[in-house]
Amino acid sequence: METVKVGITETIRVLLEEKKFNTLRDILVTLKPYDIATIFEELQDEKTPLLFRILPKELAAETFVEMDDETQKLLIHGFSDTELKEVVDELFIDDVVDLVEEMPANVVKRILKQADKDTRKTVNELLKYPEDSAGSIMTTEYIVLRPEMTAEQSIKRIRRTGVDKETIYICYVTDDNSKLIGITSVKDLLLSDDDVIVSEIMEENVICVNTLDDQEKVAQMFSNYNFLALPVVDTENRLVGIVTIDDAIDVLQEEATEDIEKMAAVMPSDKPYMKTSVFGIYKKRIPWLLVLMLSATFTSAIISHFESALASVIVLSSFIPMITGTGGNAGSQASVSVIRALSLGEIKFCNAVKVLWKEFRVSILCGVTLAAANFIKLMIFDLNGKENALFIGLVVSLTLIGTIIMAKLIGSFLPMVAHKIGVDPAVMASPLITTICDALSLLIYFGIATTILHI
């Protein structure tokens, strides 16, 4: 029963220094690929190829897949051609494709040179699919059955050919033209009598995706339908690959991270935070910071425009951050709810009216509550005994109601528009909406203030 042990990397480092290879092997084979990969990443040592050689072949390949680019590059650099060939031969096709996509050109050349002819051909074909498409994450190693086979024959075939398939549990039934006509599972095959034929037990209503479908859509289908694998077909309905659930989970995690980053005005990246350089992080953050800072020019311009009004009732300026802040918060609450519902497929643009009506009613409730709380607070604390207290309190409270209605409507509407026109709704989140709400809430504020206070 193992979980990653803190400090094991240090033990490994010492043992490696002392060349205690047998002990190292004994330790490593008790660990899972993901944990061994973590140790390699933490070592970042020229001796890692030495350590890698200790691993049994299959474990070595499984560990290799779990490592980050840097560690993979370091290892390949230390490999002889034979060693590289051994690793590449053990990898599943989709992992070779991932590797080739991440490595620099000279390393790719070495990898493809070591791969056998068939692998090279398949990899080159898979590389043609656009990034983030179903084709780019699928594997071509799956079990194919024919409709006329019996359950017994099918199980025999699986036992014969299953060893290098990424999953044997879902089997695909094709006709003479490689068209997908059904799927079945090892469970159904095992639980059937030996002489039942595949076409009788296979599921004919197969849900499949096209090679060009977006990987996010594909991953979402796993979550809806509880699949272990999903077949990928070309435009003529010929089976060309499968996406397995482990890759789908990675996509779901990546997409959630991407959404979260976009919502916080960070340009999304594939690299983990700790692995990204300072300059890399800077490049991801500075564009939005610049855009948002410059667009705050509008708010400055609005305040400048009402400079004389402000100068006559200077206390008004002290409420500006509270009003813009509350508007921004109210807007991002609405936008985030809508963005998440959009990306989980719960709402579509055709629900826009329903969503807006819902947000309108929510904003009335929120607005009135906040305005009341604020009015009481202003009367008792901030404005107590000041000139015009009642009117100023009224201005601020009315502004709050208007601001919240405006913010929630904009916050829910913009993501739906973005979704409709094919832009990722997540970029419409907090910061952008905050900036728009800032400007509009100031206009509401000064509009109400100049009317009520006659300034």
Next chain:
Amino acid sequence: METVKVGITETIRVLLEEKKFNTLRDILVTLKPYDIATIFEELQDEKTPLLFRILPKELAAETFVEMDDETQKLLIHGFSDTELKEVVDELFIDDVVDLVEEMPANVVKRILKQADKDTRKTVNELLKYPEDSAGSIMTTEYIVLRPEMTAEQSIKRIRRTGVDKETIYICYVTDDNSKLIGITSVKDLLLSDDDVIVSEIMEENVICVNTLDDQEKVAQMFSNYNFLALPVVDTENRLVGIVTIDDAIDVLQEEATEDIEKMAAVMPSDKPYMKTSVFGIYKKRIPWLLVLMLSATFTSAIISHFESALASVIVLSSFIPMITGTGGNAGSQASVSVIRALSLGEIKFCNAVKVLWKEFRVSILCGVTLAAANFIKLMIFDLNGKENALFIGLVVSLTLIGTIIMAKLIGSFLPMVAHKIGVDPAVMASPLITTICDALSLLIYFGIATTILHI
């Protein structure tokens, strides 16, 4: 080849009115449980029990699991006791537990009355595990093998007992005391010779979780280790259940939604957006809005304190939203990066110094870039020809650098502290950090302004 068809619900509604049950059955059996469940949810009709009766037993149970609470409640209400018993018998134990957790007391009573004695006992035991623990999402229906069995015997046992197991692909090997001593897979069993014994092929280094482990940690392990199922043991290492990958995916999706909601100052909920009432949404949003609005009192107080300084150089007030906005954006960028890295397990509190040093360097780069861009813009546009332009420009630009450094350090440090003391780091995100940054950036602004402009 089916995907959900828009408008099919209408067709179903019409056919149901016309009592064309055979046609309805022909249509429904071509669809997947998730899609049929969606149709039921959209119908929300008193006739749904009628439609449900048309479904074949197994499909009916699978569909029932996919429905939301409301629709389930509506259906159970329309069920006879026999019908209810049929559905409950077909469900997996973990799905019965979910159902019992969601339904009101009187419905739960009916459900448990219909369940057979063993099921009722198991359900009651599972209900004792705390919400969000591994025990609460596990199922007790799995395949158990003994170490001395041969591969052939194992396959026979799977064929005999597999029909009501949630997964047959991963099998658990236990000793006489029900202690988990290894796992193996149908793949390994099928690919071995018939007379190989289980203890020779089983994996002994089993990763397992405890019944009380947090479900988020459990789900994250699926994503790291590519499991199909994960064994759950009690404190004495006895196997008590398994968590399957479909439930793990749901947890990952839920947790991502929860993180995103918390980051936008919305209290998390389990219900989908469109299914939540206006008042329900209001209740989730108003607490944070109130807290954040009242805490903006600090910013108002700071501005009031510097009222005379502002009155003497009124143009200073026009830059307040830009400065607080930029500070807020810079802070939430940092906090979101750190929060996501924390929840993916990439960083821990012990990395705090490394993270802060990284954020410090990023903030210097961002700060200088923004300050330079802002200074140029101020000189050319906003302050061109105004009194004291150079000094005011200097004040604003220096404030930007100070604000961004402060915001990024706070934004990255607070989530780590929260994580350390056991609070969810996500609540430290944008809105809370924005409010803190607002107040501090104003102090920096007025501090620099009063020094340089001698006001």
